[in-house]
Amino acid sequence: MSLSSVVVVGSGLAGYTVVRELRRLDSDVSITLLSADHAGFYSKPMLSNALATGKIPDAIINSSAEQMAEQLSITIRPYTHVDAIDTSERSVHFENGAPLVYSHLVLAVGANPVRLPILGDGADEILSINNLDDYRKFRENLEDKRHVAILGAGLIGCEFANDLAAKRYQVTVFDVSSQPLGRLLPPEAGQFFRDKLTTAGVNFVLDTAIEKIDKVNGSYYLHYRDGGMVQADMVLSAVGLQPHTNLATATGIQINRGIVIDRYLQTSIQNIYALGDCAEVAGKVLPFILPISYAGRALAATLAGNPTLLRYPAMPVMVKTPACPTIVAPPAAEAEGIWKVETVENGMKALYQDKVGNLLGFALLGAATSERGALTALLPPILD
Incomplete structure (x- = not known):
C-alpha cells in the first residue's frame, strides 16, 4: 500500500522513530519530515x-539530516x-x-522546558537543556566555570548533577521537595539516593524554592527563604517539561495536559496524529524512550494500512546516575498500595504492592538493579 504523502513535524526520537518504522513497512510512501532545527539524529538522553x-556536542550527532534523508x-x-x-485543505503552511x-x-x-x-x-540567563543546541550553549558557557547551581532534583536534574560532579565541578541542587526524585522514590530510597550523590560531590538544598537571582560581576546570587543565598557561576534549570501544544491548539485540536490522542494515536481531527513528549493518551504523558518506541511502531502500522492499537507494557525507567544506579517503575497514579522497603548489600529495593501482595511498582537502587528483569515481569501493563 502507498499513501499520497505523510508529513511529520519534528525531528526528535519520536519523529524519526515513526518515519523509520513506516519506511520499513512501506518502501514507496512519500514522507516529508519538517524540523525547526538542523534535523540531525542523536540520542537526547x-x-x-x-x-x-x-x-x-558535535560527536553526539549520529547522522546528519542529509544522511538520514x-x-x-x-x-x-x-x-x-x-x-x-x-x-480543510490538509496542508501545512510556512512563513x-x-x-x-x-x-x-x-x-x-x-x-518545552518549564x-x-x-x-x-x-x-x-538561567539555562535549560532540551536539545543539542541548548547543550552546545551549556558546554560553551561551562568552560571557565566551577560552581553550577541546578534548579530541580528530578530525574534530569540529578543526572546532570552527577555528570558535573564526576568532572569535579561544584554542584548545588535546589528543589521544593524534601528529597531528590520525589515523584519516583519512597522517602527511604530518596534518602539512600541523596546520600550516594552527596558522597559523589553533589550538594542538595531541599524544601527550598529560589525566589530571586541577581547577577553581580559575572556571578549569580541565588536567594531563597529566610535570607539564604548561594553564589554560583552558572544556573541550570531542570524543573520539568511541558508538552508543546501551541500548533495543535491553534489548529483546534483537543488539548489537556498534552495533545489528546486515542489508542490509534489520532488526535481529535481526522488524519492528524501525535506521539512523543507532546502527546497524551489515556490521561498519560510519558516522556521516555520506551513509550516512544512502542508508539512509533503502532502508528507506523496504522499509517501503512494496518490499524494498530497502542499498548504499553510495564516500562521501567533507568536514572543515569552512576553514583547510585537507579531503576524505577512508578505505580500508576490511581494505584492503591504501600511501599515495602528493604536494604540489601550495596543497594536498596522498594516494592509497591496492593493489599494482597500484587506488585504495582518498584524502585531499585545500587546492586538491587540486578532484579529489574524478574520484577518487571510481575508488573501489570501500563496500557493494555
Whole structure:
C-alpha cells in the first residue's frame, strides 16, 4: 500500500522513530519530515551524561539530516517552522514558501522546558537543556566555570548533577521537595539516593524554592527563604517539561495536559496524529524512550494500512546516575498500595504492592538493579 504523502513535524526520537518504522513497512510512501532545527539524529538522553563520558556536542550527532534523508529515502526540511495547519485543505503552511499538502500528518513536536517565575536580573540567563543546541550553549558557557547551581532534583536534574560532579565541578541542587526524585522514590530510597550523590560531590538544598537571582560581576546570587543565598557561576534549570501544544491548539485540536490522542494515536481531527513528549493518551504523558518506541511502531502500522492499537507494557525507567544506579517503575497514579522497603548489600529495593501482595511498582537502587528483569515481569501493563 502507498499513501499520497505523510508529513511529520519534528525531528526528535519520536519523529524519526515513526518515519523509520513506516519506511520499513512501506518502501514507496512519500514522507516529508519538517524540523525547526538542523534535523540531525542523536540520542537526547545522552546529553545528561555526555560530560563524564567525554562526548563533545558535535560527536553526539549520529547522522546528519542529509544522511538520514538518504538512509530513509525521505525529504527532510531543516530549519522549517510550521506556522499553521489548514485541516480543510490538509496542508501545512510556512512563513515563506508554498503550503505542503498531506494525506496524514504526524505531530512529534516534543515539549518545552518549564520556566519558573523567578525575580532578579540574573533570572533571564538561567539555562535549560532540551536539545543539542541548548547543550552546545551549556558546554560553551561551562568552560571557565566551577560552581553550577541546578534548579530541580528530578530525574534530569540529578543526572546532570552527577555528570558535573564526576568532572569535579561544584554542584548545588535546589528543589521544593524534601528529597531528590520525589515523584519516583519512597522517602527511604530518596534518602539512600541523596546520600550516594552527596558522597559523589553533589550538594542538595531541599524544601527550598529560589525566589530571586541577581547577577553581580559575572556571578549569580541565588536567594531563597529566610535570607539564604548561594553564589554560583552558572544556573541550570531542570524543573520539568511541558508538552508543546501551541500548533495543535491553534489548529483546534483537543488539548489537556498534552495533545489528546486515542489508542490509534489520532488526535481529535481526522488524519492528524501525535506521539512523543507532546502527546497524551489515556490521561498519560510519558516522556521516555520506551513509550516512544512502542508508539512509533503502532502508528507506523496504522499509517501503512494496518490499524494498530497502542499498548504499553510495564516500562521501567533507568536514572543515569552512576553514583547510585537507579531503576524505577512508578505505580500508576490511581494505584492503591504501600511501599515495602528493604536494604540489601550495596543497594536498596522498594516494592509497591496492593493489599494482597500484587506488585504495582518498584524502585531499585545500587546492586538491587540486578532484579529489574524478574520484577518487571510481575508488573501489570501500563496500557493494555
